[in-house]
Amino acid sequence: MIKLHDKYFKKFISEAKIQEAVARMASEIADDLKDEQPIFIGILNGVFMFFADFMKAYPFSCEMSFIKLASYHGTSSTGDIKELIGLSQDIEGRTVVVLEDIIDTGNTLEELHKIFKAKKVKQFKIGTLFFKPEAYLKTYKIDYIGMEISNEFIVGYGLDYDELGRNLPEVYQLHTHNMINLILFGKPGAGKGTQANFLKEKYNLVHISTGDVFRYNIKNGTELGNLAKSFMDKGDLVPDSVTINMLQAEVEKNPDANGFIFDGFPRTTAQSEALDTFLETKNMTISATIALEADDEILIERLLERGKDSGRPDDQDENKIRNRFDEYNEKTAPLINYYKAQNKFYSVNGIGSIEEITTRLSTTIDQL
Numbered sequence: 550m551i552k553l554h555d556k557y558f559k560k561f562i563s564e565a566k567i568q569e570a571v572a573r574m575a576s577e578i579a580d581d582l583k584d585e586q587p588i589f590i591g592i593l594n595g596v597f598m599f600f601a602d603f604m605k606a607y608p609f610s611c612e613m614s615f616i617k618l619a620s621y622h623g624t625s626s627t628g629d630i631k632e633l634i635g636l637s638q639d640i641e642g643r644t645v646v647v648l649e650d651i652i653d654t655g656n657t658l659e660e661l662h663k664i665f666k667a668k669k670v671k672q673f674k675i676g677t678l679f680f681k682p683e684a685y686l687k688t689y690k691i692d693y694i695g696m697e698i699s700n701e702f703i704v705g706y707g708l709d710y711d712e713l714g715r716n717l718p719e720v721y722q723l724h725t726h727n728m729i730n731l732i733l734f735g736k737p738g739a740g741k742g743t744q745a746n747f748l749k750e751k752y753n754l755v756h757i758s759t760g761d762v763f764r765y766n767i768k769n770g771t772e773l774g775n776l777a778k779s780f781m782d783k784g785d786l787v788p789d790s791v792t793i794n795m796l797q798a799e800v801e802k803n804p805d806a807n808g809f810i811f812d813g814f815p816r817t818t819a820q821s822e823a824l825d826t827f828l829e830t831k832n833m834t835i836s837a838t839i840a841l842e843a844d845d846e847i848l849i850e851r852l853l854e855r856g857k858d859s860g861r862p863d864d865q866d867e868n869k870i871r872n873r874f875d876e877y878n879e880k881t882a883p884l885i886n887y888y889k890a891q892n893k894f895y896s897v898n899g900i901g902s903i904e905e906i907t908t909r910l911s912t913t914i915d916q917l
């Protein structure tokens with residue numbers, strides 16, 4: 550993976566595959582034009598690398614020239630093409646082969662047809678190293694094609710993303726993340742952990758529960774566990790600095806994840822902001838924050854019930870539970886507006902059977 554400007558690109562076509570296509574094109578064109586002395590005209594800038602390799606592979610006598618047109622701004626074809634550098638030599642009566650690095654919409658090709666129609670050439674042929682059939686909107690015949698590729702934005706081997714990437718000897722494609730990164734939101738006892746266990750299987754996600762990580766550390770007597778224990782036992786939040794670092798470390802442990810379910814994190818505005826900033830450095834983003842809604846009295850009942858088996862001190866005492874709700878109302882509830890402002894907040898009825906609630910959550914996730 551490489552980064553050019555703000556975007557990530559992954560390897561797409563190897564140097565060997567490119568050279569194979571170039572050699573094939575050179576011999577195909579040489580076969581057709583062996584009795585001619587063609588003029589090859591390269592369309593700058595993108596063609597420079599292909600043109601040089603092609604010429605080294607072309608076995609017969611030929612001339613060459615370049616013209617320059619511009620069609621790309623950023624990653625989408627804009628269609629406003631202008632001739633920048635014209636042809637210097639007379640090509641009337643000559644066999645002309647225009648070489649392109651890539652043809653996608655065909656807008657450049659149309660411009661070339663207009664230019665060369667007026668020149669009274671003997672033969673006019675078009676060759677392109679890469680061709681995107683799905684993007685092609687014109688009907689002009691393309692005489693020689695090195696490789697057909699899917700409709701991806703590519704860089705390397707002469708092609709650029711805002712002028713970067715032309716020097717790469719192989720071709721890269723834009724890396725788009727189809728990751729699903731969910732925040733399960735809601736008060737203690739809302740069922741975040743239970744639902745995360747179903748959703749992680751269904752969507753092949755990594756489940757990170759900050760509460761579970763803290764409890765694991767307490768059980769193992771780690772430094773982190775000792776630090777968190779006093780806060781957790783009272784039902785207070787653990788300080789942000791500790792929690793944020795821990796969360797980041799958990800994400801870092803899973804570089805190949807398809808996505809994450811964050812359960813119990815973020816719980817403060819500072820945590821949400823830190824999460825956004827951190828994810829951005831990984832070219833990731835939150836897909837949705839889904840809240841499980843339930844009344845306090847139902848939650849208290851559920852937590853006290855859970856406390857009988859879980860052994861969690863914070864589940865066994867109604868005062869501690871109410872303190873956790875206070876922490877939620879004061880520090881965590883403001884995040885609803887934080888995610889609403891990003892258009893990422895969804896709310897699901899958290900009362901019902903486990904399966905019913907999983908279905909409600911899945912419906913929301915499938916619509917993302």
Ligand code: AMP
Binds near residue numbers: 813
């Ligand atoms: P939970 O298992 O999510 O109910 O979390 C249990 C306890 O762990 C909370 O009451 C907090 O003391 C601590 N904790 C879990 N996640 C966080 C967080 N994101 N920020 C601060 N404290 C947390």
